[in-house]
Amino acid sequence: MAQNIHPTAIIDESAEIGDNVEIGAYCIIEGNVKIGAGTRLRNHAQIRNYTTLGEDCYVDSFAVIGGAPQDLSYKNEPTTLVIGNRCTMREYVTMSRGTPNGKGVTVVGDDCYFMANSHVGHDCVVGNNVIMANSVALAGHVTIGERVILGGLSAVHQYCRVGRHAFVGGLAAVVADVIPYGSVVGVHAHLAGLNIVGLKRRGFSRVQIHEMRSAYRMLFSNEGTMQERIEDVLERFSNIPEAIEIVEFVRAESSRPICLPRD
Structure with a gap:
């Protein structure tokens, strides 16, 4: 030895x-x-x-x-x-x-x-x-999913969840749950879209990314209630595992709210 x-x-x-x-x-x-x-x-x-x-x-x-x-x-x-x-x-x-x-x-x-x-x-x-x-x-x-990247000087509030493949920008103060594949920036952090750069680096195809972006836009649009948008995503993207993963993350029990796009 x-x-x-x-x-x-x-x-x-x-x-x-x-x-x-x-x-x-x-x-x-x-x-x-x-x-x-x-x-x-x-x-x-x-x-x-x-x-x-x-x-x-x-x-x-x-x-x-x-x-x-x-x-x-x-x-x-x-x-x-x-x-x-x-x-x-x-x-x-x-x-x-x-x-x-x-x-x-x-x-x-x-x-x-x-x-x-x-x-x-x-x-x-x-x-x-x-x-x-x-x-x-x-x-x-705090729960951090696999392959998450957290930028310098960022901080995550107690009990928050950050879904896998997400990106947290530098100096961001995360006070709400970050969806899988999401990208958040700002103080306090807001959802700025999907982590497209990270998805490309990890081999996600153009078709996968296109479908995920479509599901993201539907889920976080200004039309209807969140529950209605969740049901729409589940119906339209039932064959897209990444979209379903995001929905399941949003629906999961948590002590923190979901980080949302800025109005």
Whole structure:
């Protein structure tokens, strides 16, 4: 079990360290931590209690992964943070464990990239292939779907959902749920259409994008009620999975409203 651990690193005896892990100078690994094979920690990184870090991850200097939730009701209960494989956490990234009043766990998927100073709050669920640019902040209980991109200095309000393949523009303050494939901008953020650039990059065909745009226009037009427009989309686009996904997202139970286009 080859490992490269700097002699100044402080590692709790209960920590489980996988093969080929690199731990730099002055790193701190607390109790009940699991670090997967091939993961690298730069100097001064910290992995706090009850954190599981997957394989082939990278944690840069001064990141604090698995810190106690920033919640006044938290009383040192043994909640957890679980991070998938091949995730990158750059300088000063912070991620909090869950709370007993929430899920009890914060979850991050595979192949995510967290740029410097970004933050994942307690009880969040972050899907695979998510990119958070510099200083993005997720409040507690936020759900981020797979392949979402969040622009620099944007923030997501607690309990908000951001559907998969969505794009959040830089400096946006997201206070309402963002539909799958949507693009939101502004402070406070408003829906500005579909994430067309992202869809093209991910291989969606021209026909798919055309149908999704037609469904989007129908759903967010000014004619009729939202329920009537939902029924129209379900009738006309029943064979378009992406359109149905957006409708199901809108209809799902949520404590936050749906982010809408600006009038």
